[in-house]
Amino acid sequence: MRIYGASYILPMNAPPVPGGGIAVDQGRIVAVGRLADLRQSFAAPVEEYPDCILMPGLVNAHTHLELTHFPAWRLRHGLHYSPRSYVDWIIQVIKVKRTLSLAELSASLLEGLKISLQSGTTMVGDFLSDRRLLPFYENAAISGRIYLEFIGQDPSRYAHLLADLDEDVFQLPSPFLAGLAPHAPFTVSGELLQSLLETARHKGLPLAMHLAESAAESGFFRDTSGGIAADLYPFVGWHDYLPAPQQTTPTGWLAAANALSADFLAVHGVHLEKADLELLKAAGSAVVLLPRSNENLAVGRAPAAALLQAGIPLALGTDSLASSDSLSLWDEMRFLLDSFPQLFAPVDAVRMATVNAAAAIKRDGDAGSLEPGKQADFLVIQPQKLPAAARLYEQLLDHARVVGVWCAGKKVVTS
Numbered sequence: 001m002r003i004y005g006a007s008y009i010l011p012m013n014a015p016p017v018p019g020g021g022i023a024v025d026q027g028r029i030v031a032v033g034r035l036a037d038l039r040q041s042f043a044a045p046v047e048e049y050p051d052c053i054l055m056p057g058l059v060n061a062h063t064h065l066e067l068t069h070f071p072a073w074r075l076r077h078g079l080h081y082s083p084r085s086y087v088d089w090i091i092q093v094i095k096v097k098r099t100l101s102l103a104e105l106s107a108s109l110l111e112g113l114k115i116s117l118q119s120g121t122t123m124v125g126d127f128l129s130d131r132r133l134l135p136f137y138e139n140a141a142i143s144g145r146i147y148l149e150f151i152g153q154d155p156s157r158y159a160h161l162l163a164d165l166d167e168d169v170f171q172l173p174s175p176f177l178a179g180l181a182p183h184a185p186f187t188v189s190g191e192l193l194q195s196l197l198e199t200a201r202h203k204g205l206p207l208a209m210h211l212a213e214s215a216a217e218s219g220f221f222r223d224t225s226g227g228i229a230a231d232l233y234p235f236v237g238w239h240d241y242l243p244a245p246q247q248t249t250p251t252g253w254l255a256a257a258n259a260l261s262a263d264f265l266a267v268h269g270v271h272l273e274k275a276d277l278e279l280l281k282a283a284g285s286a287v288v289l290l291p292r293s294n295e296n297l298a299v300g301r302a303p304a305a306a307l308l309q310a311g312i313p314l315a316l317g318t319d320s321l322a323s324s325d326s327l328s329l330w331d332e333m334r335f336l337l338d339s340f341p342q343l344f345a346p347v348d349a350v351r352m353a354t355v356n357a358a359a360a361i362k363r364d365g366d367a368g369s370l371e372p373g374k375q376a377d378f379l380v381i382q383p384q385k386l387p388a389a390a391r392l393y394e395q396l397l398d399h400a401r402v403v404g405v406w407c408a409g410k411k412v413v414t415s
Helices: 035-041 070-076 086-097 102-118 131-137 155-163 165-170 190-203 215-223 227-235 250-256 274-283 291-296 304-310 329-339 346-352 355-360 389-396
Strands: 002-009 017-025 028-034 046-056 058-063 121-128 143-150 176-182 207-211 264-268 286-289 314-316 378-382 401-407 410-414
Touching: 002 035, 002 378, 017 035, 017 046, 028 035, 035 046, 046 389, 046 401, 058 102, 058 264, 058 314, 058 329, 058 355, 070 086, 086 215, 086 227, 102 121, 102 131, 102 401, 102 410, 121 131, 121 355, 121 401, 131 143, 143 155, 143 165, 155 165, 155 190, 176 190, 190 207, 207 250, 215 227, 215 250, 250 274, 274 304, 286 355, 291 329, 304 314, 314 329, 314 346, 314 355, 329 346, 346 355, 346 389
Parallel strands: 002 046, 058 121, 121 143, 143 176, 176 207, 207 264, 264 286, 286 314
Antiparallel strands: 002 017, 017 028, 046 378, 378 401, 401 410
């Protein structure tokens, strides 16, 4: 057992504790409170961090760590232009991924895990497209949920992934739990979606899906128009799978397929309409916001005010380095506040990157807050100047320094 103390503890599920600490035993938190009280309750060594803030590890609710080296790959293949549209960007990603070896992908994944930890992320909701990469998570200090991604309209091209699903879930490294990720409403067939829904319910696996990310997606579901139909489907050989105009939204399509539930996580949600919000709220689904990715791809901004008004739980993610500038949730939180200064306060941003994000990826039993029984994933942060309790969250986001990162009670990063 060991006790960790700091000038302030931010439990996230309770008010800040001045002069606080946490007691950790066998990788789990056993107590949280005033450091003086913990000293009296436990005969254990104490590690103190004066003028610092101790808080839960950050949780990245959506990323694609296998794409961490994408900026270098794009330049190497001469694809250093700025995509002209969202669909153009998707085609660019496909072109690059078709050229990659397992060695390149594994190095990229490992780098993503490493730099995530260095910035204070201790759990991720990671979309994984290439199942050969599963063993490379094995020795990661970081944990979370790996969403096995599925894309396909032609059953002959995705049948093997469904056939191997049991084995893929079985071989997930133990710090991680499994989830399923039908990529997006316009990249999965109704048949594939139903197969994944059936499997998810049978195995108790949560789902996550890119949803309403672009206007192109909305147009496709309304009347089969735009770049998805004209450019993407021909590029990937899906000529024969273009649907007739459906006169619905992507969210409406999912609702008709009975896909929405409390175990469904919507990623992006930029072009959600009022009726879509009502469907998500009724189902108990959460939404992950990725403001930097949306800005870089020029797809618009999520209807944050309407999401808040609807009472839909909101989390925060970085997306991948194919569309974002870093894997740092600190950068994402600051950008969120700059983008929506009237809607979110610093405490809201931090909650979206801790307790809300852990709940979004269904790992809130282990992470997101400092509570007895939870995994001892925590950070020690040194602000430029230790403020009063009322300004702790503001100072956290004002270029504070990550002093150390602990995962399951083990210090894995030292500044």
